[in-house]
Amino acid sequence: MTIASPNAVNSLHAKPKERAHGALSAFSGKALSAAATTWFVVAVAGQLIFVLYILSFYASSALQGNMQAWNKVLPTGHVPGDTLGNIAIAIHVLIAAVVTIGGPLQLMAKIRAGFPRFHRWNGRVYIATVVVASISGLFVVWTRSANGSFLQHLTISINAVLILIAAWFALRHAVARRLAEHRRWALRLFLVVSGSWFFRVILMFWIALNGGPAGFDPTTFQGPALVAIGLLQYVLPLAVLELYFFAKSSARPAARISAAGLVFALTGAMAVGIAVATMGMWLPKML
Template sequence: MMTNVNVLQSEKVPVLNAPKILTFAATSWLAVTTIGQWIFGVYILSFYGKSTLAGEFEKWNQVLPHGYVEGDWKGNLVVGMHVLLAAVLVIGGPLQLITQIRSRFPRFHRWLGRTYVTTAIFVSIGGLIMIWTREGVDVDSRRVSISTHAIYIIGFALLAIRYARARQFEKHRNWALRLFMVVSGVWFFRVLLMFWLLINGGPVGFDPKTFTGPFLTGLSVFTYAIPISLIILEMYFYAKKNQGKMFSLVTSAIIFIATIIMGIGIFAATMGMWLPRIE
């Protein structure tokens, strides 16, 4: 009997390493996000860049309703700059989060960071002008959500700059991550929309002709006004700081689920929207 007890005690029981699982979950999420955002960036440069250089501005309206309005050169300039600068954000953003780039190329990281923050502020201001002056968004609740989103971006950008200048780098990184999450809101919206369309086999909860409905309202709220991505990030910060096993595992599971949903949405968006327009 004692022999059996000793054998049982000597056996190694596998123990989950919660911090490592959390790190792996976050790394997996970043890898999938990077691939998805870079595909989106190539699509922006290919579709909008080529049509702009060719003077075929009316092509914008194939994707962006009322993106180009004949005779409104000021508004068209705002839209064009807004869209093309978005490519800087989706291509440059993930580069800022890759540890190896930060450590090996600190000067590049600093200059890209300045460009990213400045671009984010300009894109947000341009977005505010677009949604309140163009007819593409005609639902007040979505206008309010997107406006709130722009305020997040500007506020987080200023805080990231403040802590970088104060050389409080941990706080700077946290606010930079928050900024990345809210800047990625438009991308998240597209990816989650395509995920929803794919799993439902078509539009459910909204009218594709008017682009209105409860699903789109809810998606706008939880992508822009009360970003789920930001909530998950705060859970990640808390888990990293406190290292509670159960909370870390729950957070890891949520990040893994979010990564799978994003992966499906990225695939759907790439095959259904982006790839067909990359020439």
């Protein structure tokens, strides 16, 4: 004979209103985690396309000794005679591929639980590479980037500072075994490291929305829209993440359902941005 658990007995005696609330609460939790998983799968797919582009354009022309080809994308990708600047941009772009592959691997629960040693080593490599990517990026943006205005340079420099801050906290909490805090900072780190990728995705979504460049000059690559997108590349993902944390721990199902709806809607917009970036920016350079 099976004996009903106290929970089952309680739920039998629960009033219909309480049962409905319980069901709504369970549904809202599932909806929020489905939204987060969908977002992650779409983002990782988009970042993989970005990595394929980096490897097939930058890495393959570097292996052929044809760094001049980089100038097709970056006006000052390769400047004859400027050895330090050329090394900085080479390190920056090639490390971008390592960073973009390493980040999602750190966040996958199955890999974290099944291969803890890999998680620790990949984590160390990830932190070291994001620091190098940020410092080389800062060097390039303030010494020889031909693209963008002072304000645009400032917005991307803030991204570099945010990466360094998030990397510091993610590492400190991991070393001190404060795993809940480590996880929160690791998610923030992943989002700010993805800032460059978000910039391209938001820009292409904006261009698709307006049927062409709007709010900036495509020849000088300057304008208010680019300053706004420069800020949005980290402000929007970080704000949505904080909302997600809030909704996840909230007792109100409505908070979780609203957050899930927002994440689904933003994932749709992100998918459009990824598709346009792939077709307009990355694929043509890969073929």
